[in-house]
Amino acid sequence: MCTGAGTVAIKYNEGVLMASDTLISYGSMKKFPNMKRAFHLGSNTCVLTSGLFADTKFLMDDLRDLELEDMQYNDGVHVTGPKSIHAYLKLVMYQKRNDFNPSLCTLTVGGKEPGKEPFLGWVDSVGSFATDSCFASGLAHHFCMPLLCDATDNGKWKSLTREQATTVLKECLGVMHTRHTSTSARIQITDCTDAGCSTGEPFVIDSITQFKGQAQQDYL
């Protein structure tokens, strides 16, 4: 029962920024502290996962078949754009739910194709799907959505820079680490732009320790 905690993702002016921690938990045991939870597909799409990791891996292997088909044709055509992956995943998830065989994970699909707007979509284990300018899955949905929406609502994301977006995501995951016991401070950020998707090296962030309104405690 290995699970990944929450993920966060937002659109910014040049593409999509997606982030999660690198921890896979086994219940309350921090079993795999250095797992990459971002899956790259084709040249422009990245899928971030939260929930049952095994189910996700299985789905991603299935998606590799789409990549392979493109490779086999080798005609310069790709059906692995972010919108197409999102459409495909939502159908797969809904079908599995109908068959009483759900993949118990929430997937965030992001990417940017040259000449098109950045794409960010979300699919959950019952096949609900949506596209928006920011998403948070798992418990991050409860903790982080206000922060993400503040930064991106009403088309604000079109003027958000990469640095600003990174700050927002780091703050979100800092909150997650502080409030959610299964989120570690070691995070990884994926940047999806016209040049493709690239996932950075994991790094450790500070958790939020100062809270307004909380009285200072002196420990003896």
Added chain:
Amino acid sequence: MSKYDTDVTRWSPEGRLHQMEYAMKAVEKGNAAVGVRSKTHSVITALKRTPQAELASYQEKVFGLDPKMGMAIAGLTSDARELANYMRNECMNHRYVFDDVLPVGRLVDQVGSKHQANTMRPGRRPYGVGCIIIGYDDAARLYRTCPSGNYYNYKGIAIGHRSQSARTYLERHYEKFDDMPIDDLVNVALQALATTCADGVELKPENTTIAIVGEDRDFTAFNDEEAKKWLDTFRAEPKSDEMEVDS
């Protein structure tokens, strides 16, 4: 005609499949169709066969396959209809699963495989129809399929009866197609089609179909009234080997 032409599954000693070649001849008997493309638009023009009497409707020459894809055919219309159904299904399925238009090259590859299967199976005959397929996925596309299963990507092509003169015309002008505005592109396609007309036959809204697809427009076929926009002002260039006659 030959000892080796009864089955498509029999090679001739010269290394030919006669049935396949006969199928390609069936394509050449159909009325002409012309396809051209620029970077942003693809255009088809086709000559409709005159109906037996005013009681009947025209034979279909142009089939819409998808909001962003369509084709003109030459040859057996019934074969064409079956292919069109298949292609429409594939396009629709792709849109449903991937929320995007099926890349035209992929569809044409599948159609090519379908054609090829019928050249290799006993008891089946090759499709007797050639298709000019136009579409817009990330760029304007123009393909031609053949009963042999071969398919080709083109900037300009013509198939059907007397289409060689159209191909010659297109060969002379294709270098200008890429950046041509849409009305000029339609005019070029009509000029090429006009070269295939027998003497005394002119392109008129009653006998010509025009179809266009592009980045800004869905596949639309223009017949009769709608085709007047281009055909009313269309004047065929004099054929190069004829003398110009003042009227």
